[in-house]
Amino acid sequence: xSFDFSFMSTKEILIISLFIWGIPSTYFRSKxxxxxxxxxxxxxxxxxxxxxxxxxxxxxxxxxxVEYISLRNNYxxxxxxxxxxxxxxxxx
Numbered sequence: 001x002s003f004d005f006s007f008m009s010t011k012e013i014l015i016i017s018l019f020i021w022g023i024p025s026t027y028f029r030s031k032x033x034x035x036x037x038x039x040x041x042x043x044x045x046x047x048x049x050x051x052x053x054x055x056x057x058x059x060x061x062x063x064x065x066v067e068y069i070s071l072r073n074n075y076x077x078x079x080x081x082x083x084x085x086x087x088x089x090x091x092x
Contacts, residue, residue, distance in 0.1 A: 014089040021082055028075045035068045036061065 008016075026045070033044045036056040055061060057076065062068045 010092050011089065014085065014092060018082070018085050018089060021085060024078070025082070028071070028078055032056070032071055032075050035065065035071060 030045050033049075033053060034040055036053055037044055037049065052061075056068075057072060057079075060069070
């Protein structure tokens with residue numbers, strides 16, 4: 001079974017791809033923020049705290065925490081694909 005996307009432009013396909021790829025971002029970000037800020041409170045998802053989160057994403061803030069390292073690496077990969085999709089969208 002194959003799908004015919006000829007009725008859609010490349011930009012439309014990329015917008016849909018960005019939207020679909022963005023859906024799991026809330027899950028990854030929530031888990032990552034809970035580890036970084038050491039809390040299980042749901043309000044961490046709506047607070048605009050960025051500095052520590054950015055530092056934790058690009059450095060090794062908790063080298064002994066295996067869950068943090070694994071989630072950070074997965075989150076980095078996820079964000080890299082998101083960035084690539086966005087850059088492709090901008091170049092089309």
